Amino acid sequence: SAVISQKPSRDICQRGTSLTIQCQVDSQVTMMFWYRQQPGQSLTLIATANQGSEATYESGFVIDKFPISRPNLTFSTLTVSNMSPEDSSIYLCSVYKGAEAFFGQGTRLTVV
Amino acid sequence: AQRVTQPEKLLSVFKGAPVELKCNYSYSGSPELFWYVQYSRQRLQLLLRHISRESIKGFTADLNKGETSFHLKKPFAQEEDSAMYYCALATSGTYKYIFGTGTRLKVLA
Numbered sequence: 001s002a003v004i005s006q007k008p009s010r011d012i013c014q015r016g017t018s019l020t021i022q023c024q025v026d027s028q029v030t031m032m033f034w035y036r037q038q039p040g041q042s043l044t045l046i047a048t049a050n051q052g053s054e055a056t057y058e059s060g061f062v063i064d065k066f067p068i069s070r071p072n073l074t075f076s077t078l079t080v081s082n083m084s085p086e087d088s089s090i091y092l093c094s095v096y097k098g099a100e101a102f103f104g105q106g107t108r109l110t111v112v
Numbered sequence: 113a114q115r116v117t118q119p120e121k122l123l124s125v126f127k128g129a130p131v132e133l134k135c136n137y138s139y140s141g142s143p144e145l146f147w148y149v150q151y152s153r154q155r156l157q158l159l160l161r162h163i164s165r166e167s168i169k170g171f172t173a174d175l176n177k178g179e180t181s182f183h184l185k186k187p188f189a190q191e192e193d194s195a196m197y198y199c200a201l202a203t204s205g206t207y208k209y210i211f212g213t214g215t216r217l218k219v220l221a
Contacts, residue, residue: 004155031207042116043198043211092156096207099163101146101200103156 002027002097006104013083013111020079021107023093028073033094034066037106043092049076083111114139116201118212125189126220133184133215135173135199144202145182146209147173151195159184159197169193189219 003026013019023032034046046066047055055068069077080087088111093104115138125131137143147159160168162175162182173184182199199212 033208042213043209045208048208099161100158101207101209105155
């Protein structure tokens with residue numbers, strides 16, 4: 001299994017600012033994923049982060065808006081840049097291990 | 113297009129009644145399907161996957177390729193089953209998940 005810690009658990013931010021979300025895993029994993037869950041909607045994959053390479057972004061998400069770092073096999077960050085109220089969502093970190101996906105508890109972001 | 117559809121946002125049943133949470137998918141390849149559950153104030157966690165054909169907490173789900181469905185069933189609902197349930201499809205070889213919009217199950221006493 002894998003235990004994921006995400007920080008912060010929630011934040012309220014001013015529009016135009018940036019927030020960096022941290023994801024720490026208790027074991028080494030190859031692939032880490034970042035999801036977004038907008039109010040009343042499903043989880044949508046933002047990007048896949050592999051250690052030692054650039055993150056791979058899904059359609060509709062770009063690196064300038066959601067830069068990702070993956071410095072080692074247990075840690076990743078997602079930055080939400082130049083925030084607007086439309087970025088208010090829950091952001092989740094996930095890893096795939098042993099044929100199962102594990103999730104962090106999420107970061108609830110409110111942009112005002 | 114790859115898609116997972118859960119038609120019910122909310123499903124309310126009485127304790128002891130049967131439960132069926134519907135999930136339909138659209139995927140051109142060979143799907144790997146999962147049910148994830150999120151209990152109140154807890155993180156999303158795996159309930160079951162179609163490959164293992166197991167029963168977890170009394171829940172079962174059968175993959176029906178003809179109907180492209182993966183409905184979640186339990187013969188007798190318990191109050192502790194109240195949670196948010198998500199059906200998910202993993203695209204082969206990528207480990208990327210496509211989630212449905214979720215169904216909130218409320219089991220009434």
